Amino acid sequence: MNTSHGPAVWLMIGVIVLTATAGDILIAGAMRQIGDFDVIRSRSGLKGAILAVLRNGRFFGGLLCMALSFFSLLFALSWEDVSLVAPAAAALTFVTNAFAAKWILKENVDHRRWFAAVCVCVGVFFLSR
Amino acid sequence: MTFRRYMVLVCVMVSGAFGDTFLSAGMKQVGPISLQHLFGLVVALKNPWVLNGIILLIVFFASYLTALSWADLTFVLPATSFGYVIIALLSQFWLHESISLSRWAGILLITLGVGFVTQGPSYTHHPDVDSPQDSAVPSLGEGIVAEQEKEHSV
Numbered sequence: 001m002n003t004s005h006g007p008a009v010w011l012m013i014g015v016i017v018l019t020a021t022a023g024d025i026l027i028a029g030a031m032r033q034i035g036d037f038d039v040i041r042s043r044s045g046l047k048g049a050i051l052a053v054l055r056n057g058r059f060f061g062g063l064l065c066m067a068l069s070f071f072s073l074l075f076a077l078s079w080e081d082v083s084l085v086a087p088a089a090a091a092l093t094f095v096t097n098a099f100a101a102k103w104i105l106k107e108n109v110d111h112r113r114w115f116a117a118v119c120v121c122v123g124v125f126f127l128s129r
Numbered sequence: 130m131t132f133r134r135y136m137v138l139v140c141v142m143v144s145g146a147f148g149d150t151f152l153s154a155g156m157k158q159v160g161p162i163s164l165q166h167l168f169g170l171v172v173a174l175k176n177p178w179v180l181n182g183i184i185l186l187i188v189f190f191a192s193y194l195t196a197l198s199w200a201d202l203t204f205v206l207p208a209t210s211f212g213y214v215i216i217a218l219l220s221q222f223w224l225h226e227s228i229s230l231s232r233w234a235g236i237l238l239i240t241l242g243v244g245f246v247t248q249g250p251s252y253t254h255h256p257d258v259d260s261p262q263d264s265a266v267p268s269l270g271e272g273i274v275a276e277q278e279k280e281h282s283v
Contacts, residue, residue, distance in 0.1 A: 028202040034198060035198065036198050037199070040198075053194065075167075078173075081153075081220065081226045082149055082152075087216060087239065090213065094206045094207065097203065098203050101201065102203075105202065107202065107203050109203050113207070119239060119242020120242060122242075123234075123236065123237075126231045126234045126238060
């Protein structure tokens with residue numbers, strides 16, 4: 001596939017990463033609010049679990065961001081190989097998610113997870129060559 | 130982590146990788162879409178590969194939500210990173226895209242770097258937000274069960 005759209009593709013990957021990070025953080029926050037699916041399902045069945053998700057406003061905010069991310073991905077895939085766009089966008093999203101999860105969700109991003117973030121950064125550098 | 134929960138993580142990897150690859154195959158058939166003709170993205174939804182890709186991504190989303198209900202975001206994302214390798218294999222052997230050695234190195238580095246995260250705890254316990262006395266105010270930690278707290282403390 002044509003790879004001469006370099007800067008435009010990376011700009012599109014940036015848009016995918018930003019919207020995907022916002023979506024992930026909102027949805028992870030929503031799922032933390034809702035609680036363990038297995039417990040909810042054993043208590044009130046699959047319908048109860050689905051209703052618990054559909055009643056959460058934060059979930060829909062996340063869904064909107066993920067929809068934006070999806071259409072950005074679709075747009076980028078029409079220009080560039082999936083072997084670059086999908087891993088690069090997902091890997092960069094992982095790094096931005098690590099920061100956002102630490103500062104917004106207050107997750108314990110320990111040395112293992114930070115080391116993973118560095119590995120992903122280097123991996124993305126190799127991916128883009 | 131139970132066997133069933135590992136299976137949920139496997140489902141996240143496989144459905145996500147196949148979903149992305151199906152989308153790519155579909156968008157190659159549809160062709161490039163310009164900024165002036167963004168409606169083409171809606172037309173692309175009629176392509177069977179794109180439709181099947183979307184169905185797989187719905188499966189991915191459901192299993193992803195399930196995983197996030199008992200694990201941290203920074204656990205789920207690296208734990209499912211093997212999906213990158215599945216994408217690379219599918220794009221080389223099925224879509225016949227060329228993957229250079231440096232791309233392979235990048236994919237392997239990502240997988241190696243993040244794979245071992247699964248050895249750590251899957252969930253962060255928040256004493257300030259998870260405790261029952263805070264339940265009057267809805268918080269990010271509301272609804273977390275004792276099993277997860279126990280798992281974290283191991």
